[in-house]
């Protein structure tokens with residue numbers, strides 16, 4: 001049976017976890033093209049996972065595959081979608097925050113019959129939000145709780161002179177819309193973006209960020225109220241075993257999406 005040809009844009013930690021999952025889980029998928037602004041990263045990925053893949057430009061990567069995985073950075077998302085539309089290739093976009101400034105890109109892909117898979121990433125409950133939206137939602141709130149060291153250096157804290165390094169109790173450092181949150185804490189954009197896109201949008205979704213000196217993990221709590229009833233989910237994320245800066249769940253979510261796409265591809269081809 002033919003394997004799904006996968007192209008990877010951004011050869012960092014998530015890319016490495018995807019390659020590992022493809023190999024260890026025996027997925028009907030094969031990474032055949034890689035691109036990265038840092039060619040050395042692509043070379044390392046190719047060697048670490050013994051890939052029979054070309055290292056080439058973004059456009060040529062997309063042209064060569066059945067499915068493209070973007071796991072690079074938000075600013076590259078428009079270019080990935082442009083190429084995906086040009087070559088009619090479905091794609092998984094990990095840098096969901098890349099849609100916050102240009103949500104119309106999703107509609108453009110849909111019109112061109114390109115399927116864009118958005119991962120649930122580091123948070124659970126987005127499936128419920130998407131379902132609930134069918135009947136409408138009144139409110140959606142994301143409360144993210146982090147150890148203070150995970151927030152140090154955020155532009156918002158600097159601008160507002162908020163010191164999180166000497167806290168003795170939890171402090172709400174931000175309370176606003178998802179759109180404002182993404183600007184204020186660019187390193188935390190993906191969860192807020194994914195929740196907004198699945199639900200009531202970046203201006204109606206409320207985001208609260210708590211610096212908690214007793215927290216050992218990043219916790220995301222979603223609370224939503226709508227015609228369906230009420231939903232609360234809590235996700236406590238361990239860091240990824242090979243990347244302390246990223247939640248393990250994000251990589252697991254990427255691997256689950258690739259597995260699902262490979263299964264759809266295999267069913268289509270058989």
Ligand SMILES: NC(=O)c1ccc[n+]([C@@H]2O[C@H](COP(=O)([O-])OP(=O)(O)OC[C@H]3O[C@@H](n4cnc5c(N)ncnc54)[C@H](O)[C@@H]3O)[C@@H](O)[C@H]2O)c1
Pocket residue numbers: 009010011012013014015035036037038041070071072073074075076094095096119120121122123190191194243246247250
């Ligand atoms: N959806 C989620 O919940 C979620 C969770 C974690 C991370 N992410 C996002 O996934 C992406 C990848 O995360 P990671 O932990 O693997 O990051 P990483 O830093 O380990 O890897 C990113 C790679 O992309 C490359 N890169 C940067 N700019 C590029 C460009 N313009 N074109 C091509 N390559 C480029 C870098 O050189 C690097 O090799 C990030 O955007 C991150 O924010 C999403």
